[in-house]
Amino acid sequence: MTGSVRRPMDLPAYEERARRGPCFVCAFLAGHPDYRHEMVYEDADHVAFLDRWPTLPGKVLVAPRQHVDHVVSGFTEDAYTRMMLVVRRVALAVEAVFAPERVYLLSLGAKEGNAHVHWHVAALPRGVPYAQQQFHSLMPEHGVLEVPPAESARVAARLREALA
Known part of the structure; x- marks a missing residue:
């Protein structure tokens, strides 16, 4: 994503959208036009798509198709294992395309907003100063x-x- 410009995020509007x-x-997944994303991967149980508000180039979100609220206990052991294999597969693709210094994997969300379990797959570009890595690069x-x-x-x- 060369040439991408960083702009301020309207955090109050984002929170309102996430919570309400x-x-x-x-x-x-229902095709709502206000929630469009670029699909990267899909199978019968999972989807992966580009983050609408990426903080790093090529940031991908991976989620189960079924609405699941709990990142671990919301899955059977088999479903969790399959979900994590999809996360790994997507992360390997991100690594292959972006050749980053590191790929970050994390799951965020809360009961009050963005409750649908999803993993963030984020490639930290090489050369980012340490003070701008990790949580800083994701915020x-x-x-x-x-x-x-x-x-x-x-x-x-x-x-x-x-x-x-």
């Missing part, structure tokens, strides 16, 4: 990348190719 709007994963308070739709489509295509 529909489940963003379920709305995306939208430090801005989000404004990625043109054509660039998002190109990145999604590259990731789909790496996943094939």
Whole structure:
């Protein structure tokens, strides 16, 4: 995602959307136009798509198709294992496409907002100063990348190719 510009994130609007709007994963899967994302991977039980407000280039979200609220206990052992294998597979594709210094994996969300379990797969570019790595690089308070739709489509295509 070369040439992407970082812009401030409207955190109050984001929180309002997360807390009062529909489940963003379920709305995306239902085809709601306000919740559109570039699909990277899908199978019968899982989806992976580009983050709408990425803090790092090519940031992908991986989620079960079924609405699950609890990141560990919400799954059977088999379903959790399959979910984590998809997360790993997507992370390997992100690694192949972006050749980052490190790939971060984390699951965020809360009962009050963004409750649908999802994992963030984020590639830390090489050369980022230590003070701007880890949590700093993931926090939208430090801005989000404004990625043109054509660039998002190109990145999604590259990731789909790496996943094939």
